[in-house]
Amino acid sequence: MQFVSRSQWGARPSRYALAYIGSTRGVKIHYEGTPVPASLAKAENHRLCASRVRDIQASHLANRQEDYSDIAYNAMVCPHGYVYEGRGAHRKTGANGNQTLNVGHYSVCAMVGDSGLTEPTEAQLNGLRDAIEWLRKSGGAGSEIKGHRDGYATACPGGPLYAWVTKGAPRPGGSTTPPKPPKYEPFPGVDWFKKNPRSAIVTAMGRRLVAEGCSAYREGPGPQWTSADRESFRKWQRKLGDAPQFCDGWPGRKQWDALKVPKV
Template sequence: MQFVSRSQWGARPSRYSLTHIASTRGVKIHYEGTAVPASLAKPENHKQCAGRVRAIQASHLANRQEDYSDIAYSAMVCPHGYVYEGRGARKKTGANGTSTLNAQHYAVCAMVGSSGLTTPTDAQLAGLRDAVEWLRSSGGAGDEIRGHRDGYATACPGPALYAWVQKGAPRPGTTTPPKPQKPALQPFPGADWFKTNPRSPIVAAMGRRLVANGCSAYVEGPGPQWTGADRESFRKWQRKLGDAEQFCDGWPGRRQWDALKVPHI
């Protein structure tokens, strides 16, 4: 993958703290929806792409009606196949139309427009696949690859990109995309994630494993909302593992989480 980090393309800081997400159902594909010069696809014009990402971030930060925290996309892909880090992995996107939709999928935007450059290049399609696979490995993205218009009334990502999505988003040179291997166990969402009072199927899956291991402090549940009962149940698990009392505070750590073997959601 030809990856361009935020610092490399010159991103401005986020206006607000971005919302952490542990996983999504998958990725939604977007296009710019405005005119993109056809000349941008020329090899010698790749030097313009970082500036284009900066301009899109600036326009989003200036949009006080939407009140974006940052560039709305998780990533952008230029016609030359480079993946530009937007909000990035494990950060809730702002591009899918509603808060619920933003939590369900990441958003990857191709530098393709409604006029000018309207058909993605092969390098760009390969870059889109790279971005999807990066978000799967680093961001807990699920198997789904959909268009922005799936679930929201919009023409995005345009006819050419949407036709590619409907074919299964194959990498150029193949007829079908490789079947992703779903991990057997849920990756550790991070110690701080539990302190944000999360509501997620991951919490319920964790609770079921705690019950199965005889570490339940639940009166009802477990359910998707993190509660004091989840913390007390996890404290019991920490003690069952034989951890020193100062490490039995009910807040999951990576080693303790991995030992619990929570199935992937």
């Protein structure tokens, strides 16, 4: 699971203490119900997803009519498959419609809307399954997977997502079990990069840097190692919080392993 904690996405503190909940019957799936730009699903726009979660939290906290304690959802899932911790496990949701419904199920919201981006991506469906399984393991969620409209008069989670829910919320390919862990490229050594390599490994690395919001590319990543690759990796080193002397743009083993470049 590609998990983004509250501290990592920059959550504001809850207005009130969140109500503890020991277990639920399961999870209800939501969508934003407002326009979501189709461009959000592009790999280079993953950098916008954390700010979108922050904006949603801010709008919920500003809603005095509902008087939300926090972002209403237990988790949100972006088009790139990342699971953003909302209220989190063992916290009563504020999204299912009323207090009885909020006690019965956790809520997980996909970043899709009623226009623009309306179809969940494959990565997003995998992320939704990851969120469901996380809430089962860490939050005592039961086996039920339902849509927000099940038990409450709403169009949420929209036609495409609700059709997926009614099929049992399978992972792409039909499975409801987690995919096998991907194989990652082993660290080729810093000297390999200093020889200005041309390799599919460089392209795969660049795509991961873009997905992590560390792009310095004017054009998409390519197979030839360039100064843009080095500057993008420097951004990754800084994101990891490495000391300045280790943020020189040349990959180190620990930094490379943390990036998890898929096997090519």
